[in-house]
Amino acid sequence: MKEIFFFSNFVFLNFGHPKRLVFQGLLVGFIWACGGFAAHAVSNSPLANGKLRLSLNWVPEPEFGGFYAAEQNGIFKQQGLDVEILPGGSTAPTIQMVATGRTEYAIVSGDEVILAHDRGATDVVALFATYQTDPLAILAHAERNYQSLADLFKDEKATLSWQSGSSYTQFLAKKYGPLKIRIAPYLGGIGPFQKDPFLAQQGFMTSEPLLAEKAHLKVKLFLVADSGWRPYNTVLITSKKRLQGSPEEVRKFVEAVRAGWLDYLAHPEAVNRAMHQLNPSMDEATFKASAELQKKYVENEWTKKQGLGKMEKSRWQELIDQLLDLKIIKSKLKAEDLFVP
Numbered sequence: 001m002k003e004i005f006f007f008s009n010f011v012f013l014n015f016g017h018p019k020r021l022v023f024q025g026l027l028v029g030f031i032w033a034c035g036g037f038a039a040h041a042v043s044n045s046p047l048a049n050g051k052l053r054l055s056l057n058w059v060p061e062p063e064f065g066g067f068y069a070a071e072q073n074g075i076f077k078q079q080g081l082d083v084e085i086l087p088g089g090s091t092a093p094t095i096q097m098v099a100t101g102r103t104e105y106a107i108v109s110g111d112e113v114i115l116a117h118d119r120g121a122t123d124v125v126a127l128f129a130t131y132q133t134d135p136l137a138i139l140a141h142a143e144r145n146y147q148s149l150a151d152l153f154k155d156e157k158a159t160l161s162w163q164s165g166s167s168y169t170q171f172l173a174k175k176y177g178p179l180k181i182r183i184a185p186y187l188g189g190i191g192p193f194q195k196d197p198f199l200a201q202q203g204f205m206t207s208e209p210l211l212a213e214k215a216h217l218k219v220k221l222f223l224v225a226d227s228g229w230r231p232y233n234t235v236l237i238t239s240k241k242r243l244q245g246s247p248e249e250v251r252k253f254v255e256a257v258r259a260g261w262l263d264y265l266a267h268p269e270a271v272n273r274a275m276h277q278l279n280p281s282m283d284e285a286t287f288k289a290s291a292e293l294q295k296k297y298v299e300n301e302w303t304k305k306q307g308l309g310k311m312e313k314s315r316w317q318e319l320i321d322q323l324l325d326l327k328i329i330k331s332k333l334k335a336e337d338l339f340v341p
Helices: 026-033 062-072 094-099 110-118 149-153 167-176 191-195 208-214 240-245 247-266 269-278 284-293 301-306 313-325
Strands: 010-013 022-025 052-055 083-086 105-108 124-131 136-141 159-162 182-185 199-204 219-223 233-239
Touching (some): 052 094, 062 083, 062 124, 062 247, 094 110, 094 233, 110 233, 124 240, 136 149, 136 208, 149 167, 208 219, 208 284, 233 240, 240 247
Parallel strands (some): 052 083, 159 182
Antiparallel strands (some): 010 022, 124 233, 136 219
């Protein structure tokens, strides 16, 4: 693999969303050693009057539509819950915020839960998985005529922009290696992709393809999950301490989130308008298109039978085994310790 860009002592790591960049290595060690930090000012203490905080790991977009639906449509209040949704940013350390008591509930990616447990933050527990299929994808220009990711990784003339050092890139590099394609860092957006027909990049199936369409680009999409990397994503978490101490509150919170997502999947329009007010950088047409595209990643035949947001032990165990194989984690964790069935 030919690296063409390097940051000394730091590697970019993806925590849940392709646009989110945090530093791995020295900084991650520092974060955990110091008990985490907040991307915005958040108190360690519970908010007054029983208000509960739900901290997002990105700005308001359709991937959070069900959570905002639970708030906007009064579903949290129907359950007797007073919930404040806190948008995140490019460095929002939501899992550390739960682990250190800076927020009651938060959104993370599935592999973050495992990494946290491996590093000793065993109090974190997953409650609800929004994306049953992770929409993470690799985008290439259609004119390159790749038939598979294997074809792309063998192209010595091309460059792939992704977050080297993240769990999924290590998985793909091992599965398809040795890689002949050149590697460049992913810094967000599709600006460089528009200008270079030999450039491929990471993205979400629900986001970057829409940007490419607006730019009149024809793209070939490869869903990373099809290669066997299948973490749950946009996962709701809390602390085991809270789960054990306030089980009825947690049950009501999860039921409200589930009802919110069912509402949003059926009727996203009003919630999209509300999120657009909070995040005007995404236009209303993109909110609408993204909300429609993501439906198949949120709901499937299994969730229709078991319940929206439900998770399987076998999926968690598969991810644990993959991270062990990649030597990203050292502990032989038990899947049942990570989530609420």
